[in-house]
Amino acid sequence: MAFTNVPQLSKLDERRTLAMLMGGSSQQQVATHFGVHKSTISTSFVQRYFEFSSMDCPFPWIVSKQSPNQLTDVYDGWSESYDKDVNGIHYVAPLILAKTLAAFYPVGGRTVKVLDIATGTGIVGFELQKLGFSILDGLDPSQRMLDAARGSNVYRNLICKYFTAEPTPGLEKDSYDVIVSAGSLFPGHLPPDCFIEAARIVKPGGLICVITRTEGKGSFFSDPKYLDKFKATIKLLKEEEKLEEIKWEKTNYYKSTSGVLILYRVLQ
Ligand SMILES: C[S@@+](CC[C@H](N)C(=O)[O-])C[C@H]1O[C@@H](n2cnc3c(N)ncnc32)[C@H](O)[C@@H]1O
Structure with missing residues:
Protein backbone atom coordinates (compact mmCIF):
# COMPACT_ATOMS: atom_id res chain seq x y z
CA MET A 1 0.00 0.00 0.00
CA SER A 54 25.76 19.15 8.40
CA MET A 55 26.04 16.55 11.12
CA ASP A 56 29.78 16.05 10.65
CA CYS A 57 30.77 19.63 11.42
CA PRO A 58 30.41 20.46 15.11
CA PHE A 59 29.48 24.09 14.41
CA PRO A 60 27.65 23.93 11.08
CA TRP A 61 26.51 27.55 11.21
CA ILE A 62 30.02 28.64 10.12
CA VAL A 63 29.97 26.53 6.94
CA SER A 64 28.97 27.73 3.46
CA LYS A 65 28.44 31.40 4.10
CA GLN A 66 27.87 33.42 0.94
CA SER A 67 30.20 36.26 1.83
CA PRO A 68 32.85 37.23 4.42
CA ASN A 69 30.41 39.76 5.90
CA GLN A 70 27.81 37.06 6.49
CA LEU A 71 30.38 34.94 8.29
CA THR A 72 31.43 37.89 10.42
CA ASP A 73 27.80 38.45 11.41
CA VAL A 74 27.63 34.81 12.48
CA TYR A 75 30.74 35.19 14.66
CA ASP A 76 29.44 38.46 16.12
CA GLY A 77 26.30 36.59 17.15
CA TRP A 78 28.20 33.57 18.49
CA SER A 79 30.80 35.50 20.53
CA GLU A 80 29.07 35.17 23.91
CA SER A 81 28.74 31.39 23.95
CA TYR A 82 31.75 30.55 21.74
CA ASP A 83 34.19 29.64 24.54
CA LYS A 84 31.66 27.46 26.34
CA ASP A 85 30.70 25.66 23.12
CA VAL A 86 34.22 24.88 21.95
CA ASN A 87 35.50 23.98 25.40
CA GLY A 88 32.49 21.69 25.76
CA ILE A 89 33.87 19.45 23.03
CA HIS A 90 37.45 19.80 24.25
CA TYR A 91 39.01 22.24 21.82
CA VAL A 92 42.65 21.25 22.24
CA ALA A 93 44.09 22.94 19.12
CA PRO A 94 45.13 26.26 20.80
CA LEU A 95 47.10 24.44 23.50
CA ILE A 96 48.84 22.24 20.89
CA LEU A 97 49.72 25.36 18.89
CA ALA A 98 51.09 27.17 21.97
CA LYS A 99 53.21 24.18 23.02
CA THR A 100 54.60 23.86 19.48
CA LEU A 101 55.71 27.48 19.55
CA ALA A 102 57.16 27.17 23.03
CA ALA A 103 59.44 24.40 21.78
CA PHE A 104 61.10 26.93 19.46
CA TYR A 105 61.63 29.67 22.03
CA PRO A 106 63.35 28.99 25.36
CA VAL A 107 61.66 30.44 28.43
CA GLY A 108 63.81 33.61 28.40
CA GLY A 109 63.10 34.19 24.70
CA ARG A 110 59.35 34.39 24.79
CA THR A 111 59.40 38.16 24.30
CA VAL A 112 59.03 37.63 20.55
CA LYS A 113 56.28 39.68 18.85
CA VAL A 114 53.39 37.40 17.96
CA LEU A 115 50.40 38.20 15.74
CA ASP A 116 47.40 35.91 16.25
CA ILE A 117 45.40 35.93 13.01
CA ALA A 118 41.67 35.16 13.38
CA THR A 119 41.96 35.82 17.09
CA GLY A 120 38.33 35.10 17.88
CA THR A 121 37.78 35.34 21.63
CA GLY A 122 41.51 34.94 22.26
CA ILE A 123 41.90 31.32 23.35
CA VAL A 124 45.25 31.02 21.53
CA GLY A 125 46.61 34.15 23.23
CA PHE A 126 45.45 32.83 26.59
CA GLU A 127 47.40 29.59 26.06
CA LEU A 128 50.48 31.45 24.78
CA GLN A 129 50.45 33.83 27.73
CA LYS A 130 50.29 30.90 30.17
CA LEU A 131 53.54 29.67 28.59
CA GLY A 132 55.19 33.07 29.02
CA PHE A 133 54.68 34.76 25.64
CA SER A 134 54.14 38.39 26.50
CA ILE A 135 53.86 40.45 23.30
CA LEU A 136 50.66 39.38 21.60
CA ASP A 137 48.57 41.24 19.04
CA GLY A 138 45.37 39.94 17.43
CA LEU A 139 43.53 40.48 14.16
CA ASP A 140 39.96 39.42 13.37
CA PRO A 141 37.07 40.95 11.40
CA SER A 142 34.49 40.25 14.11
CA GLN A 143 34.39 43.15 16.56
CA ARG A 144 32.29 41.17 19.04
CA MET A 145 34.82 38.30 19.09
CA LEU A 146 37.59 40.87 19.61
CA ASP A 147 35.60 42.49 22.44
CA ALA A 148 35.59 39.11 24.17
CA ALA A 149 39.34 38.78 23.55
CA ARG A 150 39.93 42.24 25.02
CA GLY A 151 38.21 41.10 28.20
CA SER A 152 40.98 38.62 28.95
CA ASN A 153 43.71 41.32 28.96
CA VAL A 154 46.03 39.09 26.99
CA TYR A 155 46.52 41.15 23.83
CA ARG A 156 48.42 44.40 23.42
CA ASN A 157 46.65 45.52 20.21
CA LEU A 158 43.49 44.12 18.64
CA ILE A 159 42.92 44.94 14.99
CA CYS A 160 39.47 44.56 13.45
CA LYS A 161 40.27 43.58 9.86
CA TYR A 162 40.14 40.72 7.37
CA PHE A 163 43.42 38.97 6.64
CA THR A 164 43.96 38.21 2.95
CA ALA A 165 46.85 37.77 0.52
CA GLU A 166 46.98 41.56 0.07
CA PRO A 167 49.04 43.87 2.29
CA THR A 168 47.06 44.58 5.47
CA PRO A 169 46.69 48.35 5.94
CA GLY A 170 48.77 49.44 8.93
CA LEU A 171 50.91 46.30 9.14
CA GLU A 172 54.47 46.87 7.95
CA LYS A 173 56.72 44.30 6.29
CA ASP A 174 58.82 42.33 8.80
CA SER A 175 56.86 43.65 11.79
CA TYR A 176 56.35 40.37 13.71
CA ASP A 177 58.55 37.45 14.76
CA VAL A 178 55.68 34.97 14.60
CA ILE A 179 52.23 34.60 13.08
CA VAL A 180 49.91 32.02 14.61
CA SER A 181 46.37 31.03 13.73
CA ALA A 182 44.00 28.36 15.02
CA GLY A 183 40.73 27.21 13.53
CA SER A 184 40.64 29.56 10.58
CA LEU A 185 42.50 28.05 7.63
CA PHE A 186 39.53 26.56 5.84
CA PRO A 187 37.06 27.54 3.13
CA GLY A 188 35.17 30.75 3.81
CA HIS A 189 37.62 31.90 6.48
CA LEU A 190 41.27 32.74 5.70
CA PRO A 191 41.82 32.80 1.94
CA PRO A 192 44.05 29.94 0.73
CA ASP A 193 46.76 32.32 -0.55
CA CYS A 194 47.02 34.27 2.74
CA PHE A 195 50.53 32.94 3.44
CA ILE A 196 51.73 35.54 0.89
CA GLU A 197 50.79 38.25 3.38
CA ALA A 198 51.95 36.21 6.37
CA ALA A 199 55.39 35.82 4.78
CA ARG A 200 55.55 39.60 4.18
CA ILE A 201 54.71 40.52 7.76
CA VAL A 202 56.97 38.01 9.52
CA LYS A 203 60.68 38.87 9.87
CA PRO A 204 63.31 36.63 8.27
CA GLY A 205 63.99 33.75 10.64
CA GLY A 206 60.49 34.01 12.13
CA LEU A 207 57.72 31.41 12.12
CA ILE A 208 54.24 30.92 10.71
CA CYS A 209 52.33 28.30 12.69
CA VAL A 210 48.77 27.31 11.89
CA ILE A 211 46.51 24.59 13.21
CA THR A 212 43.24 23.66 11.56
CA ARG A 213 40.53 21.00 11.39
CA THR A 214 40.89 18.33 8.70
CA GLU A 215 37.78 16.24 9.36
CA GLY A 216 34.20 16.93 8.41
CA LYS A 217 32.25 19.41 6.34
CA GLY A 218 33.96 22.76 5.81
CA SER A 219 37.36 21.50 6.98
CA PHE A 220 40.77 22.32 5.45
CA PHE A 221 40.67 19.07 3.46
CA SER A 222 37.02 19.35 2.40
CA ASP A 223 37.43 21.45 -0.74
CA PRO A 224 40.10 20.32 -3.25
CA LYS A 225 40.14 23.76 -4.91
CA TYR A 226 40.96 25.47 -1.61
CA LEU A 227 43.62 22.92 -0.72
CA ASP A 228 45.21 23.09 -4.18
CA LYS A 229 45.39 26.87 -4.04
CA PHE A 230 47.00 26.71 -0.60
CA LYS A 231 49.58 24.20 -1.82
CA ALA A 232 50.26 26.22 -5.01
CA THR A 233 50.85 29.34 -2.89
CA ILE A 234 53.30 27.48 -0.66
CA LYS A 235 55.10 26.09 -3.72
CA LEU A 236 55.47 29.59 -5.13
CA LEU A 237 56.76 31.02 -1.83
CA LYS A 238 59.26 28.18 -1.56
CA GLU A 239 60.45 28.75 -5.14
CA GLU A 240 60.91 32.43 -4.33
CA GLU A 241 62.91 31.31 -1.28
CA LYS A 242 60.59 33.14 1.06
CA LEU A 243 59.49 30.09 3.06
CA GLU A 244 61.01 26.88 4.33
CA GLU A 245 58.83 24.02 5.50
CA ILE A 246 59.41 22.75 9.04
CA LYS A 247 56.52 20.32 9.27
CA TRP A 248 52.94 19.29 8.51
CA GLU A 249 51.83 17.12 11.41
CA LYS A 250 48.60 15.23 11.98
CA THR A 251 47.20 16.23 15.34
CA ASN A 252 44.06 16.41 17.42
CA TYR A 253 41.80 19.40 16.96
CA TYR A 254 38.82 18.68 19.19
CA LYS A 255 39.18 15.70 21.49
CA SER A 256 37.89 13.28 18.87
CA THR A 257 38.40 15.27 15.65
CA SER A 258 41.63 15.41 13.66
CA GLY A 259 43.56 18.43 12.57
CA VAL A 260 46.84 19.39 11.01
CA LEU A 261 49.58 21.59 12.37
CA ILE A 262 51.44 23.48 9.65
CA LEU A 263 54.75 25.16 10.46
CA TYR A 264 57.00 27.26 8.20
CA ARG A 265 60.07 29.42 8.70
CA VAL A 266 60.22 32.74 6.87
CA LEU A 267 63.49 33.18 4.97
CA GLN A 268 63.37 36.72 3.59
C1 LIG B 1 36.57 29.21 14.54
S1 LIG B 1 37.01 30.86 14.97
C2 LIG B 1 38.62 30.59 15.67
C3 LIG B 1 38.96 31.67 16.68
C4 LIG B 1 40.23 31.41 17.48
N1 LIG B 1 41.41 31.42 16.66
C5 LIG B 1 40.14 30.11 18.23
O1 LIG B 1 40.98 29.22 18.01
O2 LIG B 1 39.24 29.99 19.07
C6 LIG B 1 37.39 31.55 13.38
C7 LIG B 1 37.69 33.05 13.42
O3 LIG B 1 38.21 33.41 12.13
C8 LIG B 1 37.83 34.75 11.89
N2 LIG B 1 38.01 35.00 10.46
C9 LIG B 1 37.26 34.55 9.43
N3 LIG B 1 37.75 35.01 8.28
C10 LIG B 1 38.86 35.76 8.57
C11 LIG B 1 39.82 36.49 7.81
N4 LIG B 1 39.77 36.55 6.47
N5 LIG B 1 40.79 37.13 8.46
C12 LIG B 1 40.90 37.07 9.80
N6 LIG B 1 40.03 36.38 10.58
C13 LIG B 1 39.02 35.74 9.97
C14 LIG B 1 36.39 34.77 12.39
O4 LIG B 1 35.91 36.10 12.58
C15 LIG B 1 36.49 33.94 13.67
O5 LIG B 1 36.71 34.76 14.80
Missing part, protein backbone atom coordinates in the same frame (compact mmCIF):
# COMPACT_ATOMS: atom_id res chain seq x y z
CA ALA A 2 1.32 3.40 -0.94
CA PHE A 3 1.50 5.98 1.78
CA THR A 4 -0.08 9.27 0.85
CA ASN A 5 -0.11 12.65 2.57
CA VAL A 6 3.03 11.83 4.51
CA PRO A 7 4.44 15.20 5.53
CA GLN A 8 8.00 15.89 4.46
CA LEU A 9 10.31 16.10 7.44
CA SER A 10 12.54 19.12 7.58
CA LYS A 11 16.22 18.51 8.36
CA LEU A 12 15.51 19.70 11.88
CA ASP A 13 12.62 17.28 12.31
CA GLU A 14 14.73 14.47 10.87
CA ARG A 15 17.44 15.07 13.41
CA ARG A 16 15.03 15.33 16.32
CA THR A 17 13.29 12.15 15.19
CA LEU A 18 16.62 10.41 14.84
CA ALA A 19 17.63 11.54 18.32
CA MET A 20 14.32 10.30 19.73
CA LEU A 21 14.61 6.93 17.97
CA MET A 22 18.14 6.48 19.22
CA GLY A 23 16.91 7.13 22.73
CA GLY A 24 18.28 9.47 25.38
CA SER A 25 18.29 13.22 25.37
CA SER A 26 19.54 15.33 22.48
CA GLN A 27 22.23 16.60 24.82
CA GLN A 28 23.40 13.02 25.35
CA GLN A 29 23.36 12.39 21.57
CA VAL A 30 25.62 15.35 20.92
CA ALA A 31 27.92 14.44 23.82
CA THR A 32 28.20 10.85 22.55
CA HIS A 33 28.90 12.10 19.03
CA PHE A 34 31.90 14.10 20.28
CA GLY A 35 33.05 11.58 22.89
CA VAL A 36 32.65 13.96 25.83
CA HIS A 37 30.51 14.03 28.98
CA LYS A 38 26.98 15.40 28.68
CA SER A 39 27.64 18.04 31.34
CA THR A 40 30.12 19.84 29.06
CA ILE A 41 27.51 20.40 26.33
CA SER A 42 25.35 23.51 26.72
CA THR A 43 21.66 23.45 25.81
CA SER A 44 22.13 26.37 23.40
CA PHE A 45 24.78 24.35 21.54
CA VAL A 46 22.42 21.36 21.29
CA GLN A 47 19.63 23.57 20.01
CA ARG A 48 21.80 25.19 17.33
CA TYR A 49 23.42 21.85 16.46
CA PHE A 50 20.09 20.31 15.58
CA GLU A 51 19.00 23.34 13.62
CA PHE A 52 21.69 22.94 10.98
CA SER A 53 22.10 20.23 8.46
Whole structure:
Protein backbone atom coordinates (compact mmCIF):
# COMPACT_ATOMS: atom_id res chain seq x y z
CA MET A 1 0.00 0.00 0.00
CA ALA A 2 1.32 3.40 -0.94
CA PHE A 3 1.50 5.98 1.78
CA THR A 4 -0.08 9.27 0.85
CA ASN A 5 -0.11 12.65 2.57
CA VAL A 6 3.03 11.83 4.51
CA PRO A 7 4.44 15.20 5.53
CA GLN A 8 8.00 15.89 4.46
CA LEU A 9 10.31 16.10 7.44
CA SER A 10 12.54 19.12 7.58
CA LYS A 11 16.22 18.51 8.36
CA LEU A 12 15.51 19.70 11.88
CA ASP A 13 12.62 17.28 12.31
CA GLU A 14 14.73 14.47 10.87
CA ARG A 15 17.44 15.07 13.41
CA ARG A 16 15.03 15.33 16.32
CA THR A 17 13.29 12.15 15.19
CA LEU A 18 16.62 10.41 14.84
CA ALA A 19 17.63 11.54 18.32
CA MET A 20 14.32 10.30 19.73
CA LEU A 21 14.61 6.93 17.97
CA MET A 22 18.14 6.48 19.22
CA GLY A 23 16.91 7.13 22.73
CA GLY A 24 18.28 9.47 25.38
CA SER A 25 18.29 13.22 25.37
CA SER A 26 19.54 15.33 22.48
CA GLN A 27 22.23 16.60 24.82
CA GLN A 28 23.40 13.02 25.35
CA GLN A 29 23.36 12.39 21.57
CA VAL A 30 25.62 15.35 20.92
CA ALA A 31 27.92 14.44 23.82
CA THR A 32 28.20 10.85 22.55
CA HIS A 33 28.90 12.10 19.03
CA PHE A 34 31.90 14.10 20.28
CA GLY A 35 33.05 11.58 22.89
CA VAL A 36 32.65 13.96 25.83
CA HIS A 37 30.51 14.03 28.98
CA LYS A 38 26.98 15.40 28.68
CA SER A 39 27.64 18.04 31.34
CA THR A 40 30.12 19.84 29.06
CA ILE A 41 27.51 20.40 26.33
CA SER A 42 25.35 23.51 26.72
CA THR A 43 21.66 23.45 25.81
CA SER A 44 22.13 26.37 23.40
CA PHE A 45 24.78 24.35 21.54
CA VAL A 46 22.42 21.36 21.29
CA GLN A 47 19.63 23.57 20.01
CA ARG A 48 21.80 25.19 17.33
CA TYR A 49 23.42 21.85 16.46
CA PHE A 50 20.09 20.31 15.58
CA GLU A 51 19.00 23.34 13.62
CA PHE A 52 21.69 22.94 10.98
CA SER A 53 22.10 20.23 8.46
CA SER A 54 25.76 19.15 8.40
CA MET A 55 26.04 16.55 11.12
CA ASP A 56 29.78 16.05 10.65
CA CYS A 57 30.77 19.63 11.42
CA PRO A 58 30.41 20.46 15.11
CA PHE A 59 29.48 24.09 14.41
CA PRO A 60 27.65 23.93 11.08
CA TRP A 61 26.51 27.55 11.21
CA ILE A 62 30.02 28.64 10.12
CA VAL A 63 29.97 26.53 6.94
CA SER A 64 28.97 27.73 3.46
CA LYS A 65 28.44 31.40 4.10
CA GLN A 66 27.87 33.42 0.94
CA SER A 67 30.20 36.26 1.83
CA PRO A 68 32.85 37.23 4.42
CA ASN A 69 30.41 39.76 5.90
CA GLN A 70 27.81 37.06 6.49
CA LEU A 71 30.38 34.94 8.29
CA THR A 72 31.43 37.89 10.42
CA ASP A 73 27.80 38.45 11.41
CA VAL A 74 27.63 34.81 12.48
CA TYR A 75 30.74 35.19 14.66
CA ASP A 76 29.44 38.46 16.12
CA GLY A 77 26.30 36.59 17.15
CA TRP A 78 28.20 33.57 18.49
CA SER A 79 30.80 35.50 20.53
CA GLU A 80 29.07 35.17 23.91
CA SER A 81 28.74 31.39 23.95
CA TYR A 82 31.75 30.55 21.74
CA ASP A 83 34.19 29.64 24.54
CA LYS A 84 31.66 27.46 26.34
CA ASP A 85 30.70 25.66 23.12
CA VAL A 86 34.22 24.88 21.95
CA ASN A 87 35.50 23.98 25.40
CA GLY A 88 32.49 21.69 25.76
CA ILE A 89 33.87 19.45 23.03
CA HIS A 90 37.45 19.80 24.25
CA TYR A 91 39.01 22.24 21.82
CA VAL A 92 42.65 21.25 22.24
CA ALA A 93 44.09 22.94 19.12
CA PRO A 94 45.13 26.26 20.80
CA LEU A 95 47.10 24.44 23.50
CA ILE A 96 48.84 22.24 20.89
CA LEU A 97 49.72 25.36 18.89
CA ALA A 98 51.09 27.17 21.97
CA LYS A 99 53.21 24.18 23.02
CA THR A 100 54.60 23.86 19.48
CA LEU A 101 55.71 27.48 19.55
CA ALA A 102 57.16 27.17 23.03
CA ALA A 103 59.44 24.40 21.78
CA PHE A 104 61.10 26.93 19.46
CA TYR A 105 61.63 29.67 22.03
CA PRO A 106 63.35 28.99 25.36
CA VAL A 107 61.66 30.44 28.43
CA GLY A 108 63.81 33.61 28.40
CA GLY A 109 63.10 34.19 24.70
CA ARG A 110 59.35 34.39 24.79
CA THR A 111 59.40 38.16 24.30
CA VAL A 112 59.03 37.63 20.55
CA LYS A 113 56.28 39.68 18.85
CA VAL A 114 53.39 37.40 17.96
CA LEU A 115 50.40 38.20 15.74
CA ASP A 116 47.40 35.91 16.25
CA ILE A 117 45.40 35.93 13.01
CA ALA A 118 41.67 35.16 13.38
CA THR A 119 41.96 35.82 17.09
CA GLY A 120 38.33 35.10 17.88
CA THR A 121 37.78 35.34 21.63
CA GLY A 122 41.51 34.94 22.26
CA ILE A 123 41.90 31.32 23.35
CA VAL A 124 45.25 31.02 21.53
CA GLY A 125 46.61 34.15 23.23
CA PHE A 126 45.45 32.83 26.59
CA GLU A 127 47.40 29.59 26.06
CA LEU A 128 50.48 31.45 24.78
CA GLN A 129 50.45 33.83 27.73
CA LYS A 130 50.29 30.90 30.17
CA LEU A 131 53.54 29.67 28.59
CA GLY A 132 55.19 33.07 29.02
CA PHE A 133 54.68 34.76 25.64
CA SER A 134 54.14 38.39 26.50
CA ILE A 135 53.86 40.45 23.30
CA LEU A 136 50.66 39.38 21.60
CA ASP A 137 48.57 41.24 19.04
CA GLY A 138 45.37 39.94 17.43
CA LEU A 139 43.53 40.48 14.16
CA ASP A 140 39.96 39.42 13.37
CA PRO A 141 37.07 40.95 11.40
CA SER A 142 34.49 40.25 14.11
CA GLN A 143 34.39 43.15 16.56
CA ARG A 144 32.29 41.17 19.04
CA MET A 145 34.82 38.30 19.09
CA LEU A 146 37.59 40.87 19.61
CA ASP A 147 35.60 42.49 22.44
CA ALA A 148 35.59 39.11 24.17
CA ALA A 149 39.34 38.78 23.55
CA ARG A 150 39.93 42.24 25.02
CA GLY A 151 38.21 41.10 28.20
CA SER A 152 40.98 38.62 28.95
CA ASN A 153 43.71 41.32 28.96
CA VAL A 154 46.03 39.09 26.99
CA TYR A 155 46.52 41.15 23.83
CA ARG A 156 48.42 44.40 23.42
CA ASN A 157 46.65 45.52 20.21
CA LEU A 158 43.49 44.12 18.64
CA ILE A 159 42.92 44.94 14.99
CA CYS A 160 39.47 44.56 13.45
CA LYS A 161 40.27 43.58 9.86
CA TYR A 162 40.14 40.72 7.37
CA PHE A 163 43.42 38.97 6.64
CA THR A 164 43.96 38.21 2.95
CA ALA A 165 46.85 37.77 0.52
CA GLU A 166 46.98 41.56 0.07
CA PRO A 167 49.04 43.87 2.29
CA THR A 168 47.06 44.58 5.47
CA PRO A 169 46.69 48.35 5.94
CA GLY A 170 48.77 49.44 8.93
CA LEU A 171 50.91 46.30 9.14
CA GLU A 172 54.47 46.87 7.95
CA LYS A 173 56.72 44.30 6.29
CA ASP A 174 58.82 42.33 8.80
CA SER A 175 56.86 43.65 11.79
CA TYR A 176 56.35 40.37 13.71
CA ASP A 177 58.55 37.45 14.76
CA VAL A 178 55.68 34.97 14.60
CA ILE A 179 52.23 34.60 13.08
CA VAL A 180 49.91 32.02 14.61
CA SER A 181 46.37 31.03 13.73
CA ALA A 182 44.00 28.36 15.02
CA GLY A 183 40.73 27.21 13.53
CA SER A 184 40.64 29.56 10.58
CA LEU A 185 42.50 28.05 7.63
CA PHE A 186 39.53 26.56 5.84
CA PRO A 187 37.06 27.54 3.13
CA GLY A 188 35.17 30.75 3.81
CA HIS A 189 37.62 31.90 6.48
CA LEU A 190 41.27 32.74 5.70
CA PRO A 191 41.82 32.80 1.94
CA PRO A 192 44.05 29.94 0.73
CA ASP A 193 46.76 32.32 -0.55
CA CYS A 194 47.02 34.27 2.74
CA PHE A 195 50.53 32.94 3.44
CA ILE A 196 51.73 35.54 0.89
CA GLU A 197 50.79 38.25 3.38
CA ALA A 198 51.95 36.21 6.37
CA ALA A 199 55.39 35.82 4.78
CA ARG A 200 55.55 39.60 4.18
CA ILE A 201 54.71 40.52 7.76
CA VAL A 202 56.97 38.01 9.52
CA LYS A 203 60.68 38.87 9.87
CA PRO A 204 63.31 36.63 8.27
CA GLY A 205 63.99 33.75 10.64
CA GLY A 206 60.49 34.01 12.13
CA LEU A 207 57.72 31.41 12.12
CA ILE A 208 54.24 30.92 10.71
CA CYS A 209 52.33 28.30 12.69
CA VAL A 210 48.77 27.31 11.89
CA ILE A 211 46.51 24.59 13.21
CA THR A 212 43.24 23.66 11.56
CA ARG A 213 40.53 21.00 11.39
CA THR A 214 40.89 18.33 8.70
CA GLU A 215 37.78 16.24 9.36
CA GLY A 216 34.20 16.93 8.41
CA LYS A 217 32.25 19.41 6.34
CA GLY A 218 33.96 22.76 5.81
CA SER A 219 37.36 21.50 6.98
CA PHE A 220 40.77 22.32 5.45
CA PHE A 221 40.67 19.07 3.46
CA SER A 222 37.02 19.35 2.40
CA ASP A 223 37.43 21.45 -0.74
CA PRO A 224 40.10 20.32 -3.25
CA LYS A 225 40.14 23.76 -4.91
CA TYR A 226 40.96 25.47 -1.61
CA LEU A 227 43.62 22.92 -0.72
CA ASP A 228 45.21 23.09 -4.18
CA LYS A 229 45.39 26.87 -4.04
CA PHE A 230 47.00 26.71 -0.60
CA LYS A 231 49.58 24.20 -1.82
CA ALA A 232 50.26 26.22 -5.01
CA THR A 233 50.85 29.34 -2.89
CA ILE A 234 53.30 27.48 -0.66
CA LYS A 235 55.10 26.09 -3.72
CA LEU A 236 55.47 29.59 -5.13
CA LEU A 237 56.76 31.02 -1.83
CA LYS A 238 59.26 28.18 -1.56
CA GLU A 239 60.45 28.75 -5.14
CA GLU A 240 60.91 32.43 -4.33
CA GLU A 241 62.91 31.31 -1.28
CA LYS A 242 60.59 33.14 1.06
CA LEU A 243 59.49 30.09 3.06
CA GLU A 244 61.01 26.88 4.33
CA GLU A 245 58.83 24.02 5.50
CA ILE A 246 59.41 22.75 9.04
CA LYS A 247 56.52 20.32 9.27
CA TRP A 248 52.94 19.29 8.51
CA GLU A 249 51.83 17.12 11.41
CA LYS A 250 48.60 15.23 11.98
CA THR A 251 47.20 16.23 15.34
CA ASN A 252 44.06 16.41 17.42
CA TYR A 253 41.80 19.40 16.96
CA TYR A 254 38.82 18.68 19.19
CA LYS A 255 39.18 15.70 21.49
CA SER A 256 37.89 13.28 18.87
CA THR A 257 38.40 15.27 15.65
CA SER A 258 41.63 15.41 13.66
CA GLY A 259 43.56 18.43 12.57
CA VAL A 260 46.84 19.39 11.01
CA LEU A 261 49.58 21.59 12.37
CA ILE A 262 51.44 23.48 9.65
CA LEU A 263 54.75 25.16 10.46
CA TYR A 264 57.00 27.26 8.20
CA ARG A 265 60.07 29.42 8.70
CA VAL A 266 60.22 32.74 6.87
CA LEU A 267 63.49 33.18 4.97
CA GLN A 268 63.37 36.72 3.59
C1 LIG B 1 36.57 29.21 14.54
S1 LIG B 1 37.01 30.86 14.97
C2 LIG B 1 38.62 30.59 15.67
C3 LIG B 1 38.96 31.67 16.68
C4 LIG B 1 40.23 31.41 17.48
N1 LIG B 1 41.41 31.42 16.66
C5 LIG B 1 40.14 30.11 18.23
O1 LIG B 1 40.98 29.22 18.01
O2 LIG B 1 39.24 29.99 19.07
C6 LIG B 1 37.39 31.55 13.38
C7 LIG B 1 37.69 33.05 13.42
O3 LIG B 1 38.21 33.41 12.13
C8 LIG B 1 37.83 34.75 11.89
N2 LIG B 1 38.01 35.00 10.46
C9 LIG B 1 37.26 34.55 9.43
N3 LIG B 1 37.75 35.01 8.28
C10 LIG B 1 38.86 35.76 8.57
C11 LIG B 1 39.82 36.49 7.81
N4 LIG B 1 39.77 36.55 6.47
N5 LIG B 1 40.79 37.13 8.46
C12 LIG B 1 40.90 37.07 9.80
N6 LIG B 1 40.03 36.38 10.58
C13 LIG B 1 39.02 35.74 9.97
C14 LIG B 1 36.39 34.77 12.39
O4 LIG B 1 35.91 36.10 12.58
C15 LIG B 1 36.49 33.94 13.67
O5 LIG B 1 36.71 34.76 14.80
